[in-house]
Amino acid sequence: MKKNKVTLLLVLTMIISLLAGCAGANNGSNTNSGTNSGSANTPEADEQPAKGGKTTVQFWHSLGGKNGEYMDALIKTFNETHSDIEVVGTFQGNYDETVTKLQQAVAANTAPDVSMLERAYVQMFADSEVLEDLTPFLESSSLSADDFTAGLMGHSTFNDKLVSLPLNRSTPILHVNKSMLDEKGLAVPTTWEEMNQVANALVIQENGEFKRYGFTMPYDTWYPIAMISQAGGKFFNDDNTSIGFADNGVGEKVFNQLKKLQSTGALYYPPAQDSGNITNQMFVEGKVAMMYQSTGSIGGLTEAVDFDYVTAFLPKDEVFANPTGGANVAMMSGSKNKEAAWEFIRWMETDPQGGLQFILKSGYLPFTNKMVESAEIKALWEKEPNRKVAYDQLQYAVDTNKAVAWPEVMHEFFSAIEAIMYDSKDVKSTLDTFKKEADRILAQ
Missing domain, CATH: 3.40.190.10 (Periplasmic binding protein-like II)
Structure with missing residues (x-):
């Protein structure tokens, strides 16, 4: 054995x-x-x-x-x-x-x-x-x-x-250029609906070209998985025999939300290669107002930005939820x-x-x-409250991709993300294909 x-x-x-x-x-x-x-x-x-x-x-x-x-x-x-x-x-x-x-x-x-x-x-x-x-x-x-x-x-x-x-x-967290929101009298979004409104309100388009986007996220499985949980879904079903979000409409809801935002410039979805650095740099340069990104970026961003920078929980749909990483x-x-x-x-x-x-x-x-x-962490959180927000969000932590077959399934999920976000393939048929492949892997 x-x-x-x-x-x-x-x-x-x-x-x-x-x-x-x-x-x-x-x-x-x-x-x-x-x-x-x-x-x-x-x-x-x-x-x-x-x-x-x-x-x-x-x-x-x-x-x-x-x-x-x-x-x-x-x-x-x-x-x-x-x-x-x-x-x-x-x-x-x-x-x-x-x-x-x-x-x-x-x-x-x-x-x-x-x-x-x-x-x-x-x-x-x-x-x-x-x-x-x-x-x-x-x-x-x-x-x-x-x-x-x-x-x-x-x-x-x-x-x-x-x-x-x-x-x-x-964990993934919402990074916010609060100075940019304050200029338009906007509050930090706490729900998907608020994110739609705020992200679209911050878009700047000139001569058919987007000069500023509402928000962004790196190319990764992490962020769609977070949204699946926020919409009340599960990545795997309870006994890890199948995908838990493709047949109940949750997957379609998540990716339709992303595509809708992408179509208006409210969401900038970066190239796969070096996507984390690309999104971080756009945020620092003020080319995007908000960003889904790791809590591990807080230290570097704090040193790099020249605006009022705050963090917040990932906006909820049905519930607050975030995977750990x-x-x-x-x-x-x-x-x-x-x-x-x-x-x-x-x-x-x-x-x-x-x-x-x-x-x-x-x-x-x-x-x-x-x-x-410890006194050191408490002092740090008082000085940099953004880091305490990250810890506080752990109360909503969920483990959504626990399965020994995850590496193989992840490969198929990346393919689905690419098809939808880069090639604008039909969301439902793409997720149906993904589920068939993932279920095949899980059955092995």
Whole structure:
């Protein structure tokens, strides 16, 4: 059974490699890749020492740019405060590229000790039994799952094992150029109907060309999934045997809403390539008034804009709802350095000099209860209330794409999004085709 599950990882490598770079989704030291053969609470007999008697822990991540610099600083602090452990952090590309490389490394017995995993991929690795159960490690450190932010734990436990913990986590949120709205006496929209009115009111068109758009969003599955939930739908049905939004009119409602806004210039839908950077730059330059984008962008936007910038909950239809995103951290079960790997994870997750500093700099969501209650976070939220809005929105967090087949289904969903948003194909027939393909995948 385990061999078959590892084979599944290899099969999905091809699929995910096709997806690498599509979405801004939007991120060899060991020689043994089996399940843990030693006690979680005792050092491994074959723990690998580095030069100078230190144990080397290989850590793969998907953070580039400023966030990569923040992660490098975190690792540097850890190494400076741990005389017996040396963490080597390696940027492996975006989330999809990291997953592809990790699958290949598992098959080749060269997986790292610790890896960042985009939260929707955790289940795939968990079902392949290549992630360590962290429960004994938590218990040995007097910690439990209850110590972590509840809205971010939906992709942590599979098959009765706690296999990952939140790290650089985010949600989509509404970013608003409030100065632009104030000029027209407009309030920040809280519903789809209000979004229609406000976005259209902010459009500037001259000589048949749009000079300013109402709002934008990157090319990604994240934002349509959020809207599906807001309209009272589910991406998968309750038992993950079918798509849950294609037959009840929810999917048509979502994409008809987007196409209607796109047709008037109220929505600018960007090219697929580099869409996140394109939308961010348009927002900074005042070419668009509002933007659906990750909470992880708050820090960078705050530094870049020269207008009154605020954040708000994603507008609701039937209900407020938003998916979570970003990545978790996991220990590979084949690690020969489990105690040292856990010390790095524990420190990164709970030490005030660890993840807290990363969160303060980056704009990602605080992922432990103590972090939320810390004086540093409270001071940050008082200074930058936009970040507290992001945390408050977690009360409406939903996990809508949890299925081991998600990578394959995601590929088909991207195809449907492209057909509708770029090629203006019929919404209903496109979603019908998507559902047939997705149901076929789920039946395998």
